[in-house]
Amino acid sequence: MPELGWSRGGDRRVSVLAYGAGLGFRAVGERHCVGARGNVCPLGAVVPGRSTGGRCAECARLDRAHSVAADTMADDPRTYRVYLAWFGPGMVKVGITGEERGAARLREQGAVAFSWLGRGPLMAARRTEEVLRAALGVPDRIPYAKKRAVRGQLPGAEERAGAVAELYARAAELEGRGWPESLERLPLEVVDQVGVFGLDLDPAPGRSVRESAPAPVRSVRELVDGGVVAGRLVAAAGPDLHLAVADGGVVVLDTRLITGWDLTAVTRATEVTEVPEVTGSDVRVPLIDIGGGGVQGGLF
Structure with missing residues (x-):
């Protein structure tokens, strides 16, 4: 089940979110800025509502300076894994993650299906990643907006697995051509995360595509003081x-937009009294009224 972590001072908690x-x-x-590497922002800086990083410029620099992505940890002794991830038709990528994290990185990115490709030292994994990106013509990242656009109508499990298997076969053909010897190739084993994300199950018999969780039609652009998000959770990727809305549609809330805010619980529909400001497919939240459905669990 998805989880939402939050803190107040030194008090840190995790709320398990239930679909429905x-x-x-x-x-x-x-x-306010959430700080860097577990440390409080020394400036207590105010950050823009639309920032998905939730950090001021200085804390963002410090946070990235100690990340694997910045290539500043060449002597990292841990074992890393190279993965092949599929996010939707035509959207695949190659990446690396620490072996001890398991599939957490793939869940964080919203990968619908994936397979491990190899394991080894950091620099060998990084080198393999670079070789595969260049040879296969795949990007180093895929915008979340593109991922969201296809989640409402995904192909069936067989097609998803086939797409990952095809990418794996293309990558395996490159072994020995720039692929470091210290990277151990792992066998193809497709992991499908549609059920984990609440995006529905396999297609019904005789149908190539089944309706998944309702396609999101709007997304939260930013929160504001007094802004309320209240609704029924139908999927999390x-x-x-x-979040299911009162008019029958689905609004997507990128939880990176809520970091740095003080939050209070809203449990009654009577607390929702305003009207959302909508521009195109974006919602700037003085309010989103998503209506009822289920009972809130341990959040706050």
């Missing part, structure tokens, strides 16, 4: 919560 249950909170005051 209600979820509600109100943003209060100003949004990567940082995105898919």
